[in-house]
Amino acid sequence: MTETLIRLAVSALLIAVMIGVAAWARIARPTAPLDEAAARDLLAGEFPGMNPDYIWIAGDGAGAIARAGAEALVIYRLGDSWVARTLPWRLALLAPVHRGKVLLKLRDPAAPMARLAVSGVAPWPPQSPAEALAA
Amino acid sequence: MTFDPIKAAFDPVALAVPIFVITIIGEILLGRFRKVKAVYEVRDTATSLGMGLGSQVAGLLTGAAIFGVTLWAYQYRLFTIPMTAIWAWVAVFFLEDLTYYWFHRLSHERRFWWASHVNHHTSQHYNLATALRQTWTGGVAGTWLLWLPLILIGFPPAMVVIQKGISLVYQYWIHTEAIRRFPRWFEAVFNTPSHHRVHHARNPRYLDANYAGILIIWDRMFGTYIPEDDAEPCRYGVVHNLGDFNIFRVAFHEWMAIGKDLAGSRSIREVFGYLFGPPGWSPDGSRDTSATLKAKWRAREAAAVSPAAAAETAPLQAAE
Numbered sequence: 001m002t003e004t005l006i007r008l009a010v011s012a013l014l015i016a017v018m019i020g021v022a023a024w025a026r027i028a029r030p031t032a033p034l035d036e037a038a039a040r041d042l043l044a045g046e047f048p049g050m051n052p053d054y055i056w057i058a059g060d061g062a063g064a065i066a067r068a069g070a071e072a073l074v075i076y077r078l079g080d081s082w083v084a085r086t087l088p089w090r091l092a093l094l095a096p097v098h099r100g101k102v103l104l105k106l107r108d109p110a111a112p113m114a115r116l117a118v119s120g121v122a123p124w125p126p127q128s129p130a131e132a133l134a135a
Numbered sequence: 136m137t138f139d140p141i142k143a144a145f146d147p148v149a150l151a152v153p154i155f156v157i158t159i160i161g162e163i164l165l166g167r168f169r170k171v172k173a174v175y176e177v178r179d180t181a182t183s184l185g186m187g188l189g190s191q192v193a194g195l196l197t198g199a200a201i202f203g204v205t206l207w208a209y210q211y212r213l214f215t216i217p218m219t220a221i222w223a224w225v226a227v228f229f230l231e232d233l234t235y236y237w238f239h240r241l242s243h244e245r246r247f248w249w250a251s252h253v254n255h256h257t258s259q260h261y262n263l264a265t266a267l268r269q270t271w272t273g274g275v276a277g278t279w280l281l282w283l284p285l286i287l288i289g290f291p292p293a294m295v296v297i298q299k300g301i302s303l304v305y306q307y308w309i310h311t312e313a314i315r316r317f318p319r320w321f322e323a324v325f326n327t328p329s330h331h332r333v334h335h336a337r338n339p340r341y342l343d344a345n346y347a348g349i350l351i352i353w354d355r356m357f358g359t360y361i362p363e364d365d366a367e368p369c370r371y372g373v374v375h376n377l378g379d380f381n382i383f384r385v386a387f388h389e390w391m392a393i394g395k396d397l398a399g400s401r402s403i404r405e406v407f408g409y410l411f412g413p414p415g416w417s418p419d420g421s422r423d424t425s426a427t428l429k430a431k432w433r434a435r436e437a438a439a440v441s442p443a444a445a446a447e448t449a450p451l452q453a454a455e
Contacts, residue, residue, distance in 0.1 A: 004195065007149075008188065008191065008192065011152070011188050011191065012188060014152075014156050015181075015184040015185065015187075015188060017156070017160075018156065018159050018160060018163075018180065018184060018264070019177060019180055019181045019184065021160050021163050021164070022163055022175040022176075022177050022180045022264075023177045025163045025164070025166065025167040025175060026167075027163065027166045027167055027173060027174060027175050028174065028175065028176040028177070029174055029176070045370070048431070048432075048435060049431065049435060078259075078376070078377075078378065078379065078380070079176040079177075079178050079179055079259075079380070080174075080176045080179075081176070081179075081259035081260075081372070081376065082259075082376070083376050083377070083378050084375075084376070085375065085378075106378070108375065108378075108392070109384075109388045109389075109391035109392045109395060110375060110376075110377050110378060110384065110388040110389070110392065111375070111376070111377060111378025111379075112378065113378070114378070
């Protein structure tokens with residue numbers, strides 16, 4: 001038992017060292033804030049065949065919500081990668097804003113909630129229906 | 136070295152731990168100085184390594200019960216295979232690797248076992264740390280039962296445990312983007328970084344492929360081999376990537392999703408489908424499985440080449 005605990009403790013210590021080296025190395029993928037072209041590229045990869053007719057970019061560029069028919073296509077940054085989900089557009093429009101972030105319930109245990117930054121330039125929901133419906 | 140047929144004389148995985156540490160640090164350093172392709176995100180790395188440690192703890196909790204069942208089964212063996220015979224090691228090498236292939240295939244193609252295995256695929260990176268993102272629930276899922284036939288044939292439990300360890304250590308080093316390809320003969324016979332990158336990719340064309348442990352020959356024999364295409368780089372992770380780095384979500388999210396589906400199921404057929412159908416199965420077909428994702432991908436490819444032909448084949452492919 002003692003031997004097992006020592007082995008686990010040493011493993012934990014070695015893990016800390018490896019994480020430290022990874023943090024020092026800074027070799028994650030570069031992730032520039034999204035603009036519309038970058039968001040469209042990402043959406044095309046994540047939702048092939050779905051053509052968004054409107055894209056809202058989060059205030060910090062770390063996510064986007066796009067409308068494709070009755071669906072909202074949601075992408076948001078996680079570390080240096082991206083997470084993508086869909087939900088009905090009407091539910092996305094009703095999503096509450098709390099402490100500067102729109103909270104989108106994704107109904108998935110693997111990704112229960114997306115939190116995207118809103119701002120004066122990028123309020124949520126979009127200020128006019130015309131904007132949300134614009135091609 | 137002793138040849139106790141019950142208790143393994145050594146644990147290949149434990150012996151390899153220093154190699155794991157040195158090579159992960161080495162891969163990071165080589166990536167840092169741009170000598171090889173290596174991408175490490177700190178929280179992703181922490182999650183992978185934390186899952187590895189948690190897997191060790193989970194193994195301690197279920198190991199005794201699994202060992203007990205294995206010993207019980209060994210009483211009923213057909214033959215007594217000596218651990219000292221070279222032919223026995225050659226035989227267990229091939230038979231264990233074949234068993235691994237089917238274990239791995241089952242773990243991808245049936246949701247109950249996918250729930251246990253999915254965590255290994257949840258990183259959106261492919262590096263040596265990803266290799267250590269191991270299951271916490273394998274003992275509960277019962278996939279270890281697949282190795283019992285080897286015990287019943289008469290391979291000593293220690294021999295099977297050692298060979299399983301050797302296979303696991305072999306599979307460690309192939310989790311890297313630092314190595315592109317080996318000579319053709321090696322790629323034809325062995326599982327390699329190139330083959331296994333395909334296995335970890337979520338591009339529709341690469342789904343459900345290359346289940347090999349050590350030998351890629353099983354995929355070639357059973358029709359699940361897909362070569363890496365340089366024109367389509369692998370995108371790693373799962374079809375629906377995880378929303379955060381929470382280690383418990385990594386370990387249990389698919390079990391939670393199964394529970395949610397079972398709670399809403401309305402018939403035995405639905406219960407069976409949610410548990411043992413392919414991942415993504417749903418009663419009304421509204422969710423995507425690997426098969427439907429591949430069908431849609433083929434339809435898009437066909438449309439890109441010939442829109443008219445695609446219009447004819449799409450309905451057929453979607454029905455697959």
